[in-house]
Amino acid sequence: MTTAEKAPAGVNIDNYAENVLEVENLKVYYDTDAGQVKAVDDVSFTLKRGERMGLVGESGSGKTTMAMALMRLHKPPAIIAGGTVRLDGVSILELSDEEMRQTRLRDIALVPQGAMNSLNPVYRVRDQIVDGIKHHTSKGEMLNKGAVRERVVELLNSVGLDASVADMYPHELSGGMKQRVALAIATSLRPKMILADEPTSALDVVVQRQIMLTLDQLQQEMEASVLLVGHDMGLMAQFADVLGVMYAGHLVEFAPIAEIFQDPKHPYTKKLISSLPDIQVADSTRDAPYYNNDEDFRGEFTEVRGRLNTDLCTAVDPPLNEIEPRRWVACHMYEGGV
Numbered sequence: 001m002t003t004a005e006k007a008p009a010g011v012n013i014d015n016y017a018e019n020v021l022e023v024e025n026l027k028v029y030y031d032t033d034a035g036q037v038k039a040v041d042d043v044s045f046t047l048k049r050g051e052r053m054g055l056v057g058e059s060g061s062g063k064t065t066m067a068m069a070l071m072r073l074h075k076p077p078a079i080i081a082g083g084t085v086r087l088d089g090v091s092i093l094e095l096s097d098e099e100m101r102q103t104r105l106r107d108i109a110l111v112p113q114g115a116m117n118s119l120n121p122v123y124r125v126r127d128q129i130v131d132g133i134k135h136h137t138s139k140g141e142m143l144n145k146g147a148v149r150e151r152v153v154e155l156l157n158s159v160g161l162d163a164s165v166a167d168m169y170p171h172e173l174s175g176g177m178k179q180r181v182a183l184a185i186a187t188s189l190r191p192k193m194i195l196a197d198e199p200t201s202a203l204d205v206v207v208q209r210q211i212m213l214t215l216d217q218l219q220q221e222m223e224a225s226v227l228l229v230g231h232d233m234g235l236m237a238q239f240a241d242v243l244g245v246m247y248a249g250h251l252v253e254f255a256p257i258a259e260i261f262q263d264p265k266h267p268y269t270k271k272l273i274s275s276l277p278d279i280q281v282a283d284s285t286r287d288a289p290y291y292n293n294d295e296d297f298r299g300e301f302t303e304v305r306g307r308l309n310t311d312l313c314t315a316v317d318p319p320l321n322e323i324e325p326r327r328w329v330a331c332h333m334y335e336g337g338v
């Protein structure tokens, strides 16, 4: 069945595009006293409906800046210096602030870096979930009180928490529970797209795995697309359908996960993958255990960059070329195809 045929009842099939997210030539720069930092420079990619994309790259390569800009949550001195971002066909850089506010959470939701610290310490969990729903829903769509209470319980259960958590304050919760609450908030309006920026960093290994499994289940149940930002290649291998690799503000490779692990094209990706222990890419059942090697791989990224500095494809900025369907690489070696 094609994606268009899967369109929900009442939706114009012609408008039910296969791509949920289309990013074209996105540029996000920081204007600082010391000059301009091109944190995201000419990045383009597409994400299909229900697809899971991993975004990796060393610290400072621009991953968070890009994720935040996709929701227009980038903070000054960051500016969007160019490009387009289309979410389900809507050009979000052209929306008014009010339209953008409603688009957030409802259509595109963020599980921010350090999400567990994003909860407000003086409000009960229930109020924080309801606040999110109210703030991002137009008045006409608002549910009645009883329905909202039910929805809170439903959401808590969907992230593996008991209904009693609704009446607790953040300080009464463990790190993993707080992260689950952040997931409940992010999925409260069943967005088409979830951005998760290192959702498991700062959690212990067992809790990391549980959180990833929860994200996994939510994604499948909602058929949402996910952009998962992180350092952990093992986790990416288990979770992602496609992988984007960032290097100094550029997306240097973008490809289906199995292909990128078997046959990385860009020198940076090659070094990155060759430096890893044997990693199995998840099969289609998506039930493989999650690896938890974040700390190990963080070191690898920095080391790999050091070894690559003289390489032509990382020293000069070649454009991203599609060398096969959905296989993109920015490297002079592949400019004429493979």
Ligand SMILES: Nc1ncnc2c1ncn2[C@@H]1O[C@H](COP(=O)(O)OP(=O)(O)OP(=O)(O)O)[C@@H](O)[C@H]1O
Pocket (backbone or CB within 6 Å): 030, 032, 037, 038, 039, 057, 058, 059, 060, 061, 062, 063, 064, 065, 066, 076, 077
């Ligand atoms: N507020 C800021 N002002 C100036 N430059 C900034 C600011 N925030 C980030 N940058 C710069 O933008 C670039 C990209 O940073 P960003 O945080 O997006 O990278 P990242 O890949 O997400 O890193 P990490 O993995 O550590 O989160 C870096 O060079 C960084 O120094």
